Amino acid sequence: MDVKELLNKLSIEERISLLVGAGFSKIVPGAAGESRAVERLGIPSIVMSDGPAGVRIHPLRFGVKETFYATAFPNEILLSSTWNLDVVERVGKAIGEEAKEYGVDIMLSPGLNMHRIPLCGRNFEYFSEDPLLAGEMAAAYVRGVQSVGVGATLKHFVANDQETGRMYIDVVAPERALREIYLRAFEIAVEKSRPWAIMAAYNKLNGKYCTQNEWLLTKVLRDDWGFDGLVMTDWGAGDNPIEQIKAGVDIIMPGNDNIVKTLIEAYRKGELSEEIINKRVLKVLELVTKSLKFKGYKHSNKPNLDEHAKVAYEAAIEGFVLLKNNDVLPLPQDSKVAVFGKGSYLTARGGLGSGFTHPRYTISIVDGLKERGVKVDEKLEKMYRGLMLPFFELGEITSLFRRFRESALQSGDQGAIQWLLSDYVETMIEYFKIMNIQENIFDDTTLDEIARRNDVALITISRVSGEGFDRYPVKGDFYLRDDEYDLIQRVSKAFHKYGKKVIVLLNVPSPIEIASWRDLVDAIMVIWMPGQEAGRAVADVLLGKVSPSGKLPLTWPKDLYETPAMRSFPGEPRDDPKKVVYEEGIYVGYRYYDTFSVEPAYEFGYGLSYTKFDYKDLDVKVYDNTLVVSLKIRNVGKYVGKEVVQVYVRAPRGRIEKPFQELKGFYKTRALNPDEEENVKINIPLKYLASFDGSKWVVEKGVYEIRVGSSSRDIRLVKTVEIDKDYCYNTSWKQIQCS
Numbered sequence: 001m002d003v004k005e006l007l008n009k010l011s012i013e014e015r016i017s018l019l020v021g022a023g024f025s026k027i028v029p030g031a032a033g034e035s036r037a038v039e040r041l042g043i044p045s046i047v048m049s050d051g052p053a054g055v056r057i058h059p060l061r062f063g064v065k066e067t068f069y070a071t072a073f074p075n076e077i078l079l080s081s082t083w084n085l086d087v088v089e090r091v092g093k094a095i096g097e098e099a100k101e102y103g104v105d106i107m108l109s110p111g112l113n114m115h116r117i118p119l120c121g122r123n124f125e126y127f128s129e130d131p132l133l134a135g136e137m138a139a140a141y142v143r144g145v146q147s148v149g150v151g152a153t154l155k156h157f158v159a160n161d162q163e164t165g166r167m168y169i170d171v172v173a174p175e176r177a178l179r180e181i182y183l184r185a186f187e188i189a190v191e192k193s194r195p196w197a198i199m200a201a202y203n204k205l206n207g208k209y210c211t212q213n214e215w216l217l218t219k220v221l222r223d224d225w226g227f228d229g230l231v232m233t234d235w236g237a238g239d240n241p242i243e244q245i246k247a248g249v250d251i252i253m254p255g256n257d258n259i260v261k262t263l264i265e266a267y268r269k270g271e272l273s274e275e276i277i278n279k280r281v282l283k284v285l286e287l288v289t290k291s292l293k294f295k296g297y298k299h300s301n302k303p304n305l306d307e308h309a310k311v312a313y314e315a316a317i318e319g320f321v322l323l324k325n326n327d328v329l330p331l332p333q334d335s336k337v338a339v340f341g342k343g344s345y346l347t348a349r350g351g352l353g354s355g356f357t358h359p360r361y362t363i364s365i366v367d368g369l370k371e372r373g374v375k376v377d378e379k380l381e382k383m384y385r386g387l388m389l390p391f392f393e394l395g396e397i398t399s400l401f402r403r404f405r406e407s408a409l410q411s412g413d414q415g416a417i418q419w420l421l422s423d424y425v426e427t428m429i430e431y432f433k434i435m436n437i438q439e440n441i442f443d444d445t446t447l448d449e450i451a452r453r454n455d456v457a458l459i460t461i462s463r464v465s466g467e468g469f470d471r472y473p474v475k476g477d478f479y480l481r482d483d484e485y486d487l488i489q490r491v492s493k494a495f496h497k498y499g500k501k502v503i504v505l506l507n508v509p510s511p512i513e514i515a516s517w518r519d520l521v522d523a524i525m526v527i528w529m530p531g532q533e534a535g536r537a538v539a540d541v542l543l544g545k546v547s548p549s550g551k552l553p554l555t556w557p558k559d560l561y562e563t564p565a566m567r568s569f570p571g572e573p574r575d576d577p578k579k580v581v582y583e584e585g586i587y588v589g590y591r592y593y594d595t596f597s598v599e600p601a602y603e604f605g606y607g608l609s610y611t612k613f614d615y616k617d618l619d620v621k622v623y624d625n626t627l628v629v630s631l632k633i634r635n636v637g638k639y640v641g642k643e644v645v646q647v648y649v650r651a652p653r654g655r656i657e658k659p660f661q662e663l664k665g666f667y668k669t670r671a672l673n674p675d676e677e678e679n680v681k682i683n684i685p686l687k688y689l690a691s692f693d694g695s696k697w698v699v700e701k702g703v704y705e706i707r708v709g710s711s712s713r714d715i716r717l718v719k720t721v722e723i724d725k726d727y728c729y730n731t732s733w734k735q736i737q738c739s
């Protein structure tokens, strides 16, 4: 389809209308938005849906018996903990297939902001504190989604790394930090996956709304990186649609008729040129004509939810991070397990807000264990279920509510309102589920009996966060509540008295404080927000059906206030922040901890396995502008397992200040049997070693240390390589003269 020809057939009013979304989707109920149609020319409305943990549409519809549930996949923070690009691509593909079968043309995912602070309410929707890991993960996700003809959207461009003040906060960041960290993740994803779309963020960047920031949307994104897809705004972002279109936005979302009028007036007054309008409309038309809708695909409304449940399970099982294991895991199949913690019974599958999902079911940890034949202490289970009866009832109310709403809708009642409210009500119920319930309800005698009749204790600590608010630096959120701490302490005491062990599962959207209590227990595993298959995946890892192979995609701090960005979070003024200064510059995450010798609770890249790996025969060559790193990994333990090989590079001391080391490559092995070996080869483009000196990228000459290991602080092999001259690149990565 020649989009230029199509453009010529459109009146100026029609063209302008295409630059503005048509509001929340009417075509696919519950989808976040759609573009406008021009029916006389066969230009359809394109449907857009959130993201990122699955397709977010309403599961029930007016007067319709069939259901529209979508798989709840693990959240992004878990996906990046897999360090497995194939797994993430498979998740992307499954999400793409569900979108395709539900008539969704564009997924509003993946999220690609940085884990700058543990408190960001949307960290679960983002991949990492490291731009390489985040960028590679996002690229894999996008490749998966787009492989089935559905578009993906990188969001939120850029520096939307906190929720406090997100609609207006001015992020003041030096260009070096932007280029090397915050933009870099997007740049990698653009380069490696050619996403159909990118969503400009709500916040301001260095004084200008991202959606009205020409430097960001045109200079960097299009001119420097050659992005050729569509730029949309976040929903209701910014304060000036004319500036948005001028700066580089192609479609304003979700859009309304007033914005169309404003743009038409601006055109008539000469404030918006036809040239710019045409340029932007071409992008919209390119996207529309690529879409399945335009190509006439007839969706079935019947995605293969059973197959996708398997994908969700496989991803979950690879993303759990074992932090500690003192001879307790894996558990023998016939273990008698005392299951504590409300999160074991009401497991949080995901976060709240636009990242919410509507799956057919969520398997709680206790149900997963029971399904896998584990002997769960029934009396304790009963106590917990009793304790949480009101919350189970809330669950009941949800299904009652659903039934009520359905029949109301079928009779043509005031149902639409109910139906619209459903998302909200269900979200609130999810939230209530994990609100404070005092858990330390056992007297000593009861605890003693529980410890005597079981082999091991399992305690789940849950937290949920979501869009629109950050987590709180208080007990009950970042810190344990007193009753949670007491529960851990008293259960440990009771079980240890009989030589029995205690395992803690962390069902959390991002880190919580751990250092003050981790010595009390024998094993700790982070399961993040694992999606609908939570309990099954947890049970299989605990039982050793699969060895854990996840690694932390962010530093787990000892205390919140050690995180460098906490000095400026949430911004100025503190009680109503309007501006946040990224004063730590490039020293985000491990770049800070390693450079300034601060000891975290668990470092970036950390994660235990049931087995052990030996690293040997490291070789590093520079060949054709690429660092070729090769080595052998051997499973020298007793279990089958996968290892994540991480390559960090330590640059020589030169003119430009550098962090101690930076991740430049990684690879996850296949499942290796005991004694099995795999040859690993990791190619690192030389340009990945560059730092931004204010105007260009520079790889300074000198001796580089290539540090290969199992985490950022468990470096097993080191080799040096000499770069004999400076290499310089412009912001489009063209090699240039250095002087």
Ligand code: BGC
Binding pocket: 032, 050, 108, 155, 234, 235, 354, 467
């Ligand atoms: C969120 C986006 C989301 C959009 C549409 C916004 O509030 O920030 O992530 O895609 O809503 O639901």
